[in-house]
Amino acid sequence: MTTTDTPALADGPFARTVEPALLAPAAPAVPAPFVAAETAADAIELSIVMPCLNEAETLATCIDKAQGYLRRSGVVGEIIIADNGSTDGSQHIAREHGARVVDVPDKGYGAALIGGIAAASGTYVIMGDADDSYDFSDLDAFLERLRAGDELVMGNRFRGGIEPGAMPPLHKYLGNPVLSTIGRLFFRSPIRDFHCGLRGFDRAAIQSLRLQTTGMEFASEMVVKASLEGRRVSEVPTTLKKDGRSRPPHLRSWRDGWRHLRFLLIFSPRWLFLVPGTAAFAIGMLGTLFLSFGPLVVGDIGFDVASQVYLAALAAVGYQGVIFAILTKIFAQHEGFRIPRSRNFDRLERRISLESSALAGVALFLVGLVVGVVQFSVWASSGFGALHAIATVRAAIPAAVLMILGAQTVMAGMFLGVLSVGLKRR
Structure with missing residues (x-):
């Protein structure tokens, strides 16, 4: 995917409006908590949204990486944890590390993200899983394409690199390729990694699509509707690391794979x-x-x-x-x-x-x-x-x-x- 050159983010117009309350100070080990009232909502350019259900093992790492990205780039941003009913203290960890917690009572991956996106204040949103498989410290490529006018920017793990053991062979060689091929064929979408969990988008544009699915098929719904409505969609390489949690992931291969396929069938x-x-x-x-x-x-x-x-x-x-x-x-x-x-x-x-x-x-x-x-x-x-x-x-x-x-x-x-x-x- 060819991208256009943009000025360094620190030299952009938003660099002059960064307020200290949004970004964690460099000296303390733990960032200051996020206080929404200290920054006008319309001054926030980027909201980083992470769905969360009992992610205490990896949540702090993900938030710290996102905080580090905001400090390094000079982007005015916020970090939102869309909590889906965690019972392991994830909410407390998120607040201690400077994120804003949004409680989403409706269960499901899609429901959590819909709630988090609705609560976001940024012009742009970058969403990603809170299991430390995606690198929140390296979001420049996403923001660059969004500033260039793209309305949905997908990460492509196959172009960026998949760490050994990070993706099960069933997903790598069957599930993702088959479902992505169906998506490209039926909906004329340029996306080759339909189910990458790290993606950025123009918040207003995506909200206008009226996304509805509450489960894992939310990932497909976003790409399908954006493609059908002729939105500007692109891909950038991203990496996938091995899940940092000791417990099994929430994803269930056959059940969630069928839910994705079922959704694609309804639309085709x-x-x-x-x-x-x-x-x-x-x-x-x-x-x-x-x-x-x-x-x-x-x-x-x-x-x-x-x-x-x-x-x-x-x-x-x-x-x-x-x-x-x-x-x-x-x-x-x-x-x-x-x-x-x-x-x-x-x-x-x-x-x-x-x-x-x-x-x-x-x-x-x-x-x-x-x-x-x-x-x-x-x-x-x-x-x-x-x-x-x-x-x-x-x-x-x-x-x-x-x-x-x-x-x-x-x-x-x-x-x-x-x-x-x-x-x-x-």
């Missing part, structure tokens, strides 16, 4: 469900209808009733994928997630309802039912005797598919009705 119904679903439905339905008139031969390969059965199943699965994509997008928009809209989808959303879906579904079901009734009548007229199995099945398969699609359409309409009722209540 087009590429995950609509496109493959439409292709599967078209291939399956056309193949089923063609084979209802007789076997087909393509080159040296022949297709008959067995192929028709599998094509019918493909059509049903593809249709379900299309329905799921539509309902997922409607649900996401009703819940306040800002996902890309299109005129075609807006027109479709206005036209589909419980009633229209029910009528369309019943129509499809009746077409299939009519074919079934005709077949039954033919069978009855022959005295319920033996039928030509292949010919009978060849006609029964498309009839069954139409009845299945009709039932799926009716049920999708009912679910859409549930969504609409919930929206009206709010």
